[in-house]
Amino acid sequence: MTTQTTSRSPALAVARVPATAPAAVPGTVAGDLEGPAVRVRDVRREFGGRVVLDGIDLDIAAGEFVALLGRSGSGKSTLLRILAGLDAAATGRATVPERSAVVFQDPRLLPWARVVDNVTLGLKGREARGQARDALAEVGLAGRERDWPATLSGGEAQRAALARALVRSPGLLLLDEPFGALDALTRIRMHRLLRDLCRRHRPAVLLVTHDVDEAILLADRVAVLTDGQLSHDERVRLSHDEQGRLSGARHRSDPQFAALRARLLAELGVSDDEAESRPGAAPDATTEIGDA
Numbered sequence: 001m002t003t004q005t006t007s008r009s010p011a012l013a014v015a016r017v018p019a020t021a022p023a024a025v026p027g028t029v030a031g032d033l034e035g036p037a038v039r040v041r042d043v044r045r046e047f048g049g050r051v052v053l054d055g056i057d058l059d060i061a062a063g064e065f066v067a068l069l070g071r072s073g074s075g076k077s078t079l080l081r082i083l084a085g086l087d088a089a090a091t092g093r094a095t096v097p098e099r100s101a102v103v104f105q106d107p108r109l110l111p112w113a114r115v116v117d118n119v120t121l122g123l124k125g126r127e128a129r130g131q132a133r134d135a136l137a138e139v140g141l142a143g144r145e146r147d148w149p150a151t152l153s154g155g156e157a158q159r160a161a162l163a164r165a166l167v168r169s170p171g172l173l174l175l176d177e178p179f180g181a182l183d184a185l186t187r188i189r190m191h192r193l194l195r196d197l198c199r200r201h202r203p204a205v206l207l208v209t210h211d212v213d214e215a216i217l218l219a220d221r222v223a224v225l226t227d228g229q230l231s232h233d234e235r236v237r238l239s240h241d242e243q244g245r246l247s248g249a250r251h252r253s254d255p256q257f258a259a260l261r262a263r264l265l266a267e268l269g270v271s272d273d274e275a276e277s278r279p280g281a282a283p284d285a286t287t288e289i290g291d292a
């Protein structure tokens with residue numbers, strides 16, 4: 001395998017490695033996969049002398065789903081932008097797959113381009129259109145190819161943004177609070193969709209979120225960013241995982257879910273009570289995703 005090293009700035013060395021995403025193997029657990037797809041070492045970033053990232057080390061295996069939690073302003077988006085190659089002023093070293101794709105909270109669809117053209121944007125080749133149709137079908141937007149973005153609901157627009165990311169077969173999928181603007185019910189559907197898509201395509205995933213439940217529901221590992229450093233990095237081990245049923249549902253009723261949630265909230269400096277009373281907190285029954 002060849003490694004193409006490009007210095008994106010005098011300071012940050014980013015190596016982009018040709019796609020190493022393994023083939024989709026239903027039921028495969030992340031630990032079985034080759035890795036790491038992402039290797040971050042001593043990444044630092046400051047803005048006007050204020051240190052935001054203070055020496056980040058992070059590995060993500062191929063096919064592994066990592067959620068990054070942190071308080072607002074802790075530097076989550078800054079780290080994601082660095083991995084996306086959108087920040088030239090950071091320092092340190094990062095190895096990322098050659099192909100990565102980013103989904104932001106705002107779907108960022110071009111209003112003057114039809115849905116299918118938004119998905120193929122920047123792609124070359126005659127197959128692009130067919131691939132875009134397939135990707136749109138995968139996210140539940142079959143038949144909406146010729147629609148204008150303005151006619152899509154918030155959830156549908158975000159589905160289109162996911163299709164635009166997937167059609168590039170990314171080795172690394174970067175998600176920055178992708179469901180933050182959606183209502184609770186739509187968010188649950190999107191959780192399920194994202195989980196299924198990731199199982200099928202197996203990119204390495206970094207999901208930035210401030211939602212602890214979302215992190216536990218979706219991720220193989222949860223990291224917490226505090227004061228510019230990863231203060232916590234924990235594999236999600238729930239009861240069903242230990243029984244070898246990784247494809248099973250994750251339930252808030254699982255005592256291990258509650259225990260992990262409490263640990264993460266403590267790491268974030270939030271009590272369980274505060275989290276329960278937070279506006280928009282979804283009730284228990286609606287934060288479970290399963291295969292049923």
Ligand SMILES: Nc1ncnc2c1ncn2[C@@H]1O[C@H](COP(=O)(O)OP(=O)(O)O)[C@@H](O)[C@H]1O
Pocket residue numbers: 047052070071072073074075076077078079
């Ligand atoms: N381009 C920028 N110029 C100056 N400060 C910035 C810039 N981008 C981010 N910051 C600052 O860096 C800190 C981390 O921002 P960000 O990574 O967006 O936080 P998060 O995504 O965790 O909420 C914030 O204090 C923010 O104001």
Ligand SMILES: [Mg+2]
Pocket residue numbers: 076077078176
């Ligand atoms: Mg952010």
